Amino acid sequence: MAASPIGMNRFYTILGAVAVVGIGLLGYQLSKPATVSIPANVTVQPSDTAGFRGYVKGSDSAAVEITEYADYQCPFCQTFATLQMPTIDERLIKTGRLRWRYRDFPLQQHPYSRIAAHSAACADEQGKFWPQHERIYEGQSEWAESRDGADIFRRYAREVGLDLAKYDACMSSGKYAGRIQASYEEGARAGVSSTPTLLVGGRLYQGRFDSDAITRLVDSLAPRATSAR
Amino acid sequence: MNYRMGAAVLSLVGLFVSAYLYLYKIGRIGTLACGTGGCETVQTSVWSRFAGVEVSLIGIVGYALLFAVAMAGLRPAQTARRWPAQLLAALAGGGVLFTIYLTYLELFVIHAICRWCVGSAVIIVGLFALALLGLRRTD
Numbered sequence: 001m002a003a004s005p006i007g008m009n010r011f012y013t014i015l016g017a018v019a020v021v022g023i024g025l026l027g028y029q030l031s032k033p034a035t036v037s038i039p040a041n042v043t044v045q046p047s048d049t050a051g052f053r054g055y056v057k058g059s060d061s062a063a064v065e066i067t068e069y070a071d072y073q074c075p076f077c078q079t080f081a082t083l084q085m086p087t088i089d090e091r092l093i094k095t096g097r098l099r100w101r102y103r104d105f106p107l108q109q110h111p112y113s114r115i116a117a118h119s120a121a122c123a124d125e126q127g128k129f130w131p132q133h134e135r136i137y138e139g140q141s142e143w144a145e146s147r148d149g150a151d152i153f154r155r156y157a158r159e160v161g162l163d164l165a166k167y168d169a170c171m172s173s174g175k176y177a178g179r180i181q182a183s184y185e186e187g188a189r190a191g192v193s194s195t196p197t198l199l200v201g202g203r204l205y206q207g208r209f210d211s212d213a214i215t216r217l218v219d220s221l222a223p224r225a226t227s228a229r
Numbered sequence: 230m231n232y233r234m235g236a237a238v239l240s241l242v243g244l245f246v247s248a249y250l251y252l253y254k255i256g257r258i259g260t261l262a263c264g265t266g267g268c269e270t271v272q273t274s275v276w277s278r279f280a281g282v283e284v285s286l287i288g289i290v291g292y293a294l295l296f297a298v299a300m301a302g303l304r305p306a307q308t309a310r311r312w313p314a315q316l317l318a319a320l321a322g323g324g325v326l327f328t329i330y331l332t333y334l335e336l337f338v339i340h341a342i343c344r345w346c347v348g349s350a351v352i353i354v355g356l357f358a359l360a361l362l363g364l365r366r367t368d
Contacts, residue, residue, distance in 0.1 A: 018241050019241065
């Protein structure tokens with residue numbers, strides 16, 4: 001059943017054509033530019049910040065408020081968000097002792113920080129900032145090395161149950177670029193230079209934190225009420 | 230073209246389909262070209278991994294093996310041998326069983342159809358058919 005030389009030639013021609021078409025199509029897909037980009041050099045307008053002072057969780061009556069300036073692509077922020085925040089959430093925020101305010105501080109060296117922040121802002125429009133925020137941090141190792149982070153954030157948006165048509169429109173508009181920049185500038189004015197940085201009662205805390213350190217800090221600022229004996 | 234040539238061409242097409250899905254999964258490609266929108270649902274579901282490995286990566290390895298066997302079976306010294314046809318049938322048969330499982334997941338668990346997965350299913354069934362015909366030919 002050996003093929004004739006003519007048969008083999010025809011076979012190699014077909015195989016070569018399939019290879020060229022396949023490699024060509026994959027190459028085209030790989031070379032397509034990223035679908036969304038969020039500019040960093042926007043001029044902040046008053047309307048960008050009107051009424052907005054970060055994403056807040058926790059009781060309005062909590063005795064302590066911590067503002068976190070963070071960057072989605074920063075590895076320490078990722079560790080803090082995924083390993084420490086769940087404990088802080090359970091121990092301090094849900095018990096009404098602490099109110100947490102998250103502010104964007106996208107660092108220059110991280111190409112996807114602003115897109116990530118914008119994705120979370122678009123999720124906020126649909127009342128799902130925190131699920132998207134957590135999903136973005138959880139997936140940092142996946143998108144930080146990818147070619148098109150925006151597409152991965154869109155996948156997360158689907159996973160957390162966002163209306164994708166609204167999400168796409170929001171992302172394409174880049175409407176929160178100014179707000180993200182405003183948050184960055186506000187942080188810089190307050191003295192933030194690295195992430196994560198916590199702002200507590202006018203004092204800045206920079207570096208690595210764990211949930212125990214945050215608990216001690218909250219305890220020192222608002223001692224726990226002791227039960228009567 | 231004989232059956233092994235057909236198997237080589239089909240497995241190369243399957244290899245590109247799997248590579249496309251894998252590149253999407255690891256974030257190297259933007260949105261998938263998929264009219265129904267079901268591709269993203271399937272590809273982002275927990276069932277897009279099998280035993281901790283991306284299904285599309287399993288596809289790449291499977292089609293690469295099929296391609297290698299088909300090409301090896303076309304070498305003059307092997308054309309009269311039966312083992313390439315047997316190995317092709319075994320590999321493609323495994324692929325068909327895996328595809329049945331994945332299609333079941335799409336239809337009854339995920340409730341979404343990915344056109345690229347359907348394309349891959351057609352390719353693997355075609356490969357299995359060619360392998361069986363090749364086996365009969367070498368009886």
